[in-house]
Amino acid sequence: MNFLGNKPAAPEESRAGRKHADEHRIVRLYKDHPTCDISIDEFERLALQRLRVLKKVEDLKLRGKQDEALMTEVMTSIRDNNLEGSAIEDPMRADQLSHFILRLSYCGKPELRKWFTTQECELFRLRFIDKLKTEDDRALFLQREGLAYTAVQTSEREMVQQKMKEVLRSSGNDGDIKIEQIFKVPFISVPDLVSQRKVWLHGGFAYVGQKDLVSLVAQDFRINLSKGLASISRRWREIFPDSDQRLRPLVEGLSQRYLGPDLGAAGNQARRSDLTVANLTSVSARHFPLCMHNLMQTVRRDHHLRHQGRQQLSLFLKAVGLPLEEALIFWRSEFGPKVPGDKFDKEYAYNIRHNYGKEGKMTEYTAHSCVSITRMTGGADEHHGCPYRRMDEASLRANLATLRCEPARINEAMQKKAGGHFQLACACTFQGLHAGADLELGINHPAQYYLESRRVYDERESAGGSSKPAAIPEAGAGPS
Ligand code: SF4
Structure with a gap:
């Protein structure tokens, strides 16, 4: 598969330092397509790595895992499946490629799009919380992704803070409520925060505290991903003509792949010699x-x-x-x-x-x-x-x-x-x-x-x- 414009690999000694720097940059809206060449083997390997993580996210959610337990298990799955690259790989590259490969596989049927979007949004949300811990990290992310949310001006901040505290208290939050930065957004862009009574609604806008920024950004992530899937779906025949017998069957089959051990393979543990x-x-x-x-x-x-x-x-x-x-x-x-x-x-x-x-x-x-x-x-x-x-x-x-x-x-x-x-x-x-x-x-x-x-x-x-x-x-x- 040709993702045009392959970048040369970085020297061995600089990889560790770069990997650390990429920690924050790995949280992104995937607005840019990858531009490099990869082999079919790597294409398949990266796709299956990400699928395993997304399946894990789905399983954990279905089992009712939340908060810390959910975060810990998903981060472990990311590491176990090398979603951010193995020790010698570029984490940004592995993550970006696997995401876009699965876009190809999950762009067709509505139920596939829905499944992929749901799991990717949850993965994004968890990584955002895990990797962007400081105000500076989050500000850099907003700048990098071109998200110009309107921050509430100092002149009205005190009044808005007061209103937000009242809303939070009315929904049972009795602790010490700290609200630092506040963003003003159309209320329809944060339906989950509205339903959880975490925002103050006024004049068609929702006022969102920095702590809930992730919900705001996740909405942009979802919109961007939905547009991306729709765009690939429209261009499907152009990307994969009927004559493509190499990559197309692989891409079409990914959404149906069983991700456990190969239970049909010769010598596999599922086989018992005693069956007659x-x-x-x-x-x-x-x-x-x-x-x-x-x-x-x-x-x-x-x-x-x-x-x-x-x-x-x-x-x-x-x-x-x-x-x-x-x-x-x-x-x-x-x-x-x-x-x-x-x-x-x-x-x-x-x-x-x-x-x-x-x-x-x-x-x-x-x-x-x-x-x-x-x-x-x-x-x-x-x-x-x-x-x-x-x-x-x-x-x-x-x-x-x-x-x-x-x-x-x-x-x-x-x-x-x-x-x-x-x-x-x-x-x-x-x-x-x-x-x-x-x-x-x-x-x-x-x-x-x-x-x-x-x-x-x-x-x-x-x-x-x-x-x-x-x-x-x-x-x-x-x-x-
Ligand atoms: S396909 Fe068979 S093994 Fe799988 S869930 Fe259905 S009944 Fe169970």
Whole structure:
């Protein structure tokens, strides 16, 4: 990818000093596009680093983390993922590039834009608070970004201070209120401060104290980002013509990337050598997430699965360690009542071998992540996708009750589903089926669910506890 005008790397000895100086400058509105060349590998690496941080921001917010706890974990994630560059990289460059790369990936669909804007705004807000601690830091930032907020003049400051203190006291702030610098802005630019009663409203303006400057600036950040995303979206075909088969698939696929370990890769920990056709029924009843559990039920009941359902289940079975020979036996026997052996060999066996990298391009295909699965749609006679999204509440409740999920966790799962947080709903179910299990990371991949479930049962068995299997729901309990 050519971000024109590459700057030469700085000498080794000056990097540490520059990194320190860049601490403040890293907080910015991203008004300028990067202008340098990067390799495809670096392009992908930087994008995934930032995605991991944004995902972490989302997870922490959904879990209700606030203030110091939120700040600490996000700053740790920034460091762990080298968002501001590794020890030998230019922090400004890594941060700017990763932001603009993700703009390319998240400029299309409204829900992608919304997700990206929400997480980026929160990241900006946290960095602003963390890095711009002094009045001078903030003044430099405003100057650098060309933000000319109107500071209240000395002549009226005392009166405005008094009014602001009255507002703050009326909303329960009884402590010693210090208001130094005050900015006057149109009230519509700070809706969150208005709703929290943190500003004095007068004549169509809101008077904002320096402490709440971050809300004001975050609004500018949001506007600038929204405009940037809309602009790229309009120019999408110009930037990525149909003939671009190199970068475009990578950019389009970024928003669906699973960010955990590669659970489908050979030798990965998700694979267990003990999975066979003989124990598949008991293992699936106990350890499969609902999406895969329902596909197993459907194939047993209907002796058939439509293409997307077959792919979802087949790649998952491969990811969790069902060998190719066993997979062929499984599909052949399940399809047997409806599909004669020779027809199965002609129409289905190739595809299964293809998934295992034994046909066609001989590529090892990986199983779908939760992000991919939850975005799938389909007709009433199709059973792929995520049941937390596709099922109505009554069907989902019935399914979870049949699995013997704890009632309180079922209620929690319904709340998460209602809020559109399907992976968190799945995590509630996991906890309702594995009492006492810690699931700090949430559910990001069906194979991760399987792996965690097996780990919990292994630990219980080695500790001498009971590990009673869950019941298999009645056939016909597929997504509505
Ligand atoms: S959240 Fe993921 S693992 Fe759980 S049911 Fe949906 S797709 Fe499957």
